[in-house]
Amino acid sequence: MKVIIGLEIHCQLNTDTKLFCGCSTDYRDDPPNTHVCPVCLALPGALPRLNTKAVEYALRVAKALNLEVAEECEFSRKNYFYPDLPKGYQITQYDRPLAERGVVEIEADDGTPKEVRITRIHLEEDPGRLVHRSGRDRAGYSLVDYNRSGIPLIEIVTEPDLRSPKEARRFLNKLRNTLEYLEVFDGEREGAIRVDANISLVGHNRVECKNISSYKGVEKALTFEITRQKNQIARGHEITRETRHFNEGRGITMSSRSKEEETDYRYFPEPDLRPLRVRDWLDDITLPELPDARKARFVAQYGISHNHARTLTGDMKLANFYEKVAGDDPVLAATWVADTLLGELNYRDMKIDRVPPAHFADLLALVRVDAITDRSGVDALRTMLDEGAAGEEMELPSAVVDRFGLRKAAGDEFDEVAAQVVEAHPDAVADYHNGKGGALNFLVGQAMRETRGRADARDLGRRIKELLENKEA
Amino acid sequence: MAGTFHFDAEDRSNAFITRVESATFGDGRLAGIPLAVKDNISTRGMQTTCGSRILEGYIPPYDAHVVELLREEGAAIVGKTNLDEFGMGTTTENSGFGPTTNPHDPARVPGGSSGGSAAAVAAGMVPMALGTDTGGSIRCPAAFCGIVGLKPTYGRVSRYGLIAYSNSLEQIGPMGRSVADVGTLMEVICRHDARDSTSYDRGYAHAPSGEIRGMTIGIPAEYFGEGVDPAVAECVRDAIATLESAGAIVEECSIPSMEYALAAYYVTCTSEASSNLARFDGVRYGPGVGTKRSWHDEFQEFRGEHFGREVQRRVMLGTFALSAGYYGKYYAKAQVAKENVRRDFLRVLKSVDVIAGPTMPTIAFRFGEKSDPLSMYLSDVLTVPANLAGVPAISVPCGRVEGMPVGLQIIGQHFADEVVVDVAFAFEQEGPA
Numbered sequence: 001m002k003v004i005i006g007l008e009i010h011c012q013l014n015t016d017t018k019l020f021c022g023c024s025t026d027y028r029d030d031p032p033n034t035h036v037c038p039v040c041l042a043l044p045g046a047l048p049r050l051n052t053k054a055v056e057y058a059l060r061v062a063k064a065l066n067l068e069v070a071e072e073c074e075f076s077r078k079n080y081f082y083p084d085l086p087k088g089y090q091i092t093q094y095d096r097p098l099a100e101r102g103v104v105e106i107e108a109d110d111g112t113p114k115e116v117r118i119t120r121i122h123l124e125e126d127p128g129r130l131v132h133r134s135g136r137d138r139a140g141y142s143l144v145d146y147n148r149s150g151i152p153l154i155e156i157v158t159e160p161d162l163r164s165p166k167e168a169r170r171f172l173n174k175l176r177n178t179l180e181y182l183e184v185f186d187g188e189r190e191g192a193i194r195v196d197a198n199i200s201l202v203g204h205n206r207v208e209c210k211n212i213s214s215y216k217g218v219e220k221a222l223t224f225e226i227t228r229q230k231n232q233i234a235r236g237h238e239i240t241r242e243t244r245h246f247n248e249g250r251g252i253t254m255s256s257r258s259k260e261e262e263t264d265y266r267y268f269p270e271p272d273l274r275p276l277r278v279r280d281w282l283d284d285i286t287l288p289e290l291p292d293a294r295k296a297r298f299v300a301q302y303g304i305s306h307n308h309a310r311t312l313t314g315d316m317k318l319a320n321f322y323e324k325v326a327g328d329d330p331v332l333a334a335t336w337v338a339d340t341l342l343g344e345l346n347y348r349d350m351k352i353d354r355v356p357p358a359h360f361a362d363l364l365a366l367v368r369v370d371a372i373t374d375r376s377g378v379d380a381l382r383t384m385l386d387e388g389a390a391g392e393e394m395e396l397p398s399a400v401v402d403r404f405g406l407r408k409a410a411g412d413e414f415d416e417v418a419a420q421v422v423e424a425h426p427d428a429v430a431d432y433h434n435g436k437g438g439a440l441n442f443l444v445g446q447a448m449r450e451t452r453g454r455a456d457a458r459d460l461g462r463r464i465k466e467l468l469e470n471k472e473a
Numbered sequence: 474m475a476g477t478f479h480f481d482a483e484d485r486s487n488a489f490i491t492r493v494e495s496a497t498f499g500d501g502r503l504a505g506i507p508l509a510v511k512d513n514i515s516t517r518g519m520q521t522t523c524g525s526r527i528l529e530g531y532i533p534p535y536d537a538h539v540v541e542l543l544r545e546e547g548a549a550i551v552g553k554t555n556l557d558e559f560g561m562g563t564t565t566e567n568s569g570f571g572p573t574t575n576p577h578d579p580a581r582v583p584g585g586s587s588g589g590s591a592a593a594v595a596a597g598m599v600p601m602a603l604g605t606d607t608g609g610s611i612r613c614p615a616a617f618c619g620i621v622g623l624k625p626t627y628g629r630v631s632r633y634g635l636i637a638y639s640n641s642l643e644q645i646g647p648m649g650r651s652v653a654d655v656g657t658l659m660e661v662i663c664r665h666d667a668r669d670s671t672s673y674d675r676g677y678a679h680a681p682s683g684e685i686r687g688m689t690i691g692i693p694a695e696y697f698g699e700g701v702d703p704a705v706a707e708c709v710r711d712a713i714a715t716l717e718s719a720g721a722i723v724e725e726c727s728i729p730s731m732e733y734a735l736a737a738y739y740v741t742c743t744s745e746a747s748s749n750l751a752r753f754d755g756v757r758y759g760p761g762v763g764t765k766r767s768w769h770d771e772f773q774e775f776r777g778e779h780f781g782r783e784v785q786r787r788v789m790l791g792t793f794a795l796s797a798g799y800y801g802k803y804y805a806k807a808q809v810a811k812e813n814v815r816r817d818f819l820r821v822l823k824s825v826d827v828i829a830g831p832t833m834p835t836i837a838f839r840f841g842e843k844s845d846p847l848s849m850y851l852s853d854v855l856t857v858p859a860n861l862a863g864v865p866a867i868s869v870p871c872g873r874v875e876g877m878p879v880g881l882q883i884i885g886q887h888f889a890d891e892v893v894v895d896v897a898f899a900f901e902q903e904g905p906a
Contacts, residue, residue, distance in 0.1 A: 044521070044523070044528065266795035273670050
C-alpha cells in the first residue's frame with residue numbers, strides 16, 4: 001500500500017538574540033525566566049522589534065532550498081490561549097510567507113535521486129515552555145519558563161512527496177546538514193527541531209502526528225503510524241482523520257482528544273510590524289559551499305570514493321575535520337576518518353569536535369610512514385579517545401605508541417621473533433614441509449602474538465617462509 | 474533646578490486613578506512642571522491599570538518611551554489619570570475606578586477616553602497631560618473640557634509602553650491649557666524610537682506661528698451633517714469665519730467615504746483589541762487568583778470577572794469579526810474602507826492645507842445620557858476619520874453652547890502636525906476665549 005508523507009519542520013535559528021527583542025538565546029544551562037524582558041514576557045505596552053539577522057538566516061535557507069522569495073512578506077497574529085504563549089497570540093506568517101515553492105534532492109529508497117518539493121518557509125516565534133512535575137513530585141500546578149519565548153523559528157513545509165519513514169529520515173538529515181552548512185542552526189541543541197508529520201495510506205484519511213522532537217522519533221512515529229493504519233484497514237476500520245501526539249518514550253502515537261480541528265486561530269496582519277520587502281535583501285545573501293557541492297569537490301580534489309565523500313560531507317563538522325587532516329594522503333585520511341574514527345566515536349557517544357585534528361594527523365603520519373601497523377594505529381586511537389571520554393587530556397598518538405612500545409617490530413627484533421617461532425614449533429615446520437598450507441598461517445599468528453600486533457602480518461609471513469625454505473635447503 | 478514637587482491639588486473630578494504626594498524631578502525644559510499621564514501609558518514603579526480592575530496592582534518595571542522623554546526633560550510626573558477601561562469609551566464612564574466628572578459641570582461627562590487627563594488640565598491641577606487617541610480619545614475630552622488636544626500623525630510618537638487597544642489607529646498625544654503648551658509637550662515626546670516599528674524618524678521642533686494668511690481651509694459638508702447639534706455647528710462656523718478674517722481662504726469640500734468610517738473604525742479597533750487583550754489571563758499580572766482550577770476554567774473566569782461590560786462587548790465583537798467565515802465580511806472589508814478614507818483625505822488635502830469642522834457633534838453629555846452603546850459609538854463620527862487616515866488633528870476651544878465648551882477640530886496632511894498647531898494657534902490668538 002502506497003504511503004504518503006508530508007512534513008512540517010520547526011527549526012530554531014541560532015541567532016544571538018530573540019526574534020523580537022534583545023534577549024539572549026543562549027538559555028539552556030540557565031535558570032528559568034532569566035532570559036526575559038517586557039517584550040518576550042508580553043508585559044502590557046511592549047512592542048516587537050524584528051531581529052533582521054533572523055530574516056537573513058531564513059533567507060539563506062530559502063535560497064539554499066531553491067525557494068522563490070516573496071517581493072514583500074508580512075507577519076500575522078495566530079490567536080489562541082495557552083499559558084506558554086504570553087501574548088495570547090503567536091507572531092507568525094500566514095498568507096504572505098517569506099518564501100514559497102522550493103525543492104530538495106534526496107536519495108529515494110532505491111538509491112535513485114528524488115526531488116522533494118518545499119511548499120513554503122516562514123518565520124515565527126517560539127512560545128515559552130511549560131514544566132510539569134510528574135510522578136511522586138506531581139504538583140497541583142504547572143510552571144512556565146519564558147526563556148524560550150521569542151526564540152526565532154523557521155517553519156519549513158513540504159509537499160506530500162515522501163514515501164517511507166526512511167525517506168523522511170533521509171530528508172531530515174539532508175535538511176539538518178544543509179542548515180548547519182548555512183550556519184543558521186545547531187542541531188545538537190535540545191529541542192532545536194520539532195516535526196509534525198502528515199501521513200496517509202493511498203485512498204484513506206490523513207493523520208497528523210504532532211510533537212516529534214528528534215530525527216529518530218520521526219522515523220519511529222511514522223513506522224508506528226503505518227503499522228497502526230494498516231492494521232485498522234485490515235480489520236475493516238476506516239482511518240479517522242485526526243491529530244495524534246507522538247509519545248517519544250513509548251514509541252507510539254496517541255489520539256489527542258482536543259478538538260484541534262475546530263480551533264479558529266483568527267489570523268490577521270500584525271499591526272505592530274510593517275510588511276517586509278525581503279526580495280531586496282536577497283542580493284546581499286551569499287551561500288557557502290553546500291553539502292552536494294562539497295561532496296563533488298571531495299571526490300574531484302582528494303580522489304576519494306563517492307561513499308567516503310558522502311559520509312564525510314554528511315556532517316559539516318566531520319567534513320571540516322577531514323579537510324584539516326587530509327594532508328599528503330587524503331585517501332588514507334578518508335579511510336581512517338570515515339571507517340575507523342566514526343565508529344570509535346559512535347561507540348563512545350563522542351562528538352567529532354572533541355578530537356583535536358593535530359592528534360589525528362599525528363596518528364595518520366605514523367600509519368603513513370609505516371611506523372605502526374593498522375592494528376596498533378587503532379589501539380593508539382582507542383587509548384586516546386578513552387582518555388578523552390574519561391575527561392582526561394588526550395595524549396598524542398605518537399606518545400601512546402612510544403609508551404606501549406607499539407612501533408613496528410623491525411630489524412633484529414623482527415628476525416629474532418621469526419626465528420624463535422620457527423624454532424619453537426617443529427611440528428608446524430614439519431607440517432609446512434608436508435604441504436599443509438595452514439601451518440604457515442599458524443606460525444605467523446604465533447609471531448603476531450609475540451609482537452602484540454606490532455609487526456605487519458605480510459612481512460612476517462614472508463620472513464618465516466624464507467626461514468622455512470632455508471631450513472629445508 | 475532639580476527638586477521635589479509637592480502635589481496637593483484637590484481632585485474634585487476623580488481625574489486621577491493614582492497620584493503621588495511628591496514627585497522628584499530633574500533638569501530640562503519641563504523641570505518642575507507637574508504632568509499627568511493617562512493610565513494606559515507604562516510608568517516604572519507607578520501602578521498602571523488602563524482603568525481596568527484586571528490590572529489593579531500592576532506596577533510596570535519599565536517606562537514607556539514618552540515617559541522616559543518626560544523624565545529626561547525634568548517633568549514631575551504627579552499621577553496617572555482616569556480613562557474608559559483600555560480606552561474603550563467616549564465618556565470615561567467605563568472606568569473600573571469610577572467615572573471622572575467634567576470640571577465645567579459635574580453632572581456632565583468630561584469626554585473620553587482621556588477624560589482624566591482633560592479634567593486634570595481643565596481643573597487647573599496640571600498645566601499639561603498626556604492622552605492617547607484611538608478614535609478621538611484626546612480630541613473629544615479636550616473639546617468637552619475646553620482645553621487643547623493634539624492627535625499626532627500616526628507613527629510620529631512612539632507607542633512603546635502604551636498598553637495597546639488598537640495598534641494601527643492609536644497615538645499618544647499632548648493635552649494642555651494652551652496651544653503653546655501642547656506644542657512644547659509635542660516637542661518633547663516626538664522622538665524616534667526603534668522599539669516601535671511603526672514610528673517614523675520625524676522629530677518635532679516648532680514654535681507655533683499665528684500667520685495663516687493665504688492658507689486654504691477645507692470645510693467638508695459631512696462635518697456639518699445629520700446628528701451635529703445646530704448650536705455646535707454655528708459655534709464652529711463662527712470660528713471658521715474668524716480664521717477667514719485672519720486671512721485664510723475657506724473652501725467647501727466633501728469626504729464621501731466618511732459614511733463608512735464608523736463601521737470601519739469599530740470593526741478594526743474591536744478586532745485588534747480582541748487580540749491585544751488576550752494577554753490578560755491572570756498568569757503574570759493583575760489580581761491574584763484564589764482557588765485552584767484548571768487553567769482553562771481559571772482564565773475564562775478571571776477575564777469574565779475583571780473585564781468591564783464594554784470591554785467584554787468589544788472583545789466579543791472583535792473575536793467575531795476575525796472568525797473564520799466572517800473575516801472577509803468584516804475585518805477585510807473594514808481595511809478596504811479604512812484605505813478609502815485615507816485616500817479621500819489625501820485627495821482633499823492635496824487641494825486644501827487643512828480641514829476644519831467640529832470636534833464633537835454635541836457638547837458634553839449628561840451622565841447616563843448615552844446609555845445604549847450604539848448612540849455612544851455614533852458620537853465618534855467626526856473624530857475617527859483622522860485615525861483611519863493616520864493624519865494629525867487638533868481640537869482647540871472655540872466657544873460655548875449652554876455654558877459648555879465647544880471644540881474646533883483642525884485636520885492636516887501626514888506629518889503636517891506643525892500646520893494644524895499653527896492654525897489652532899492663530900485661532901487662539903484671534904478667537905473668543
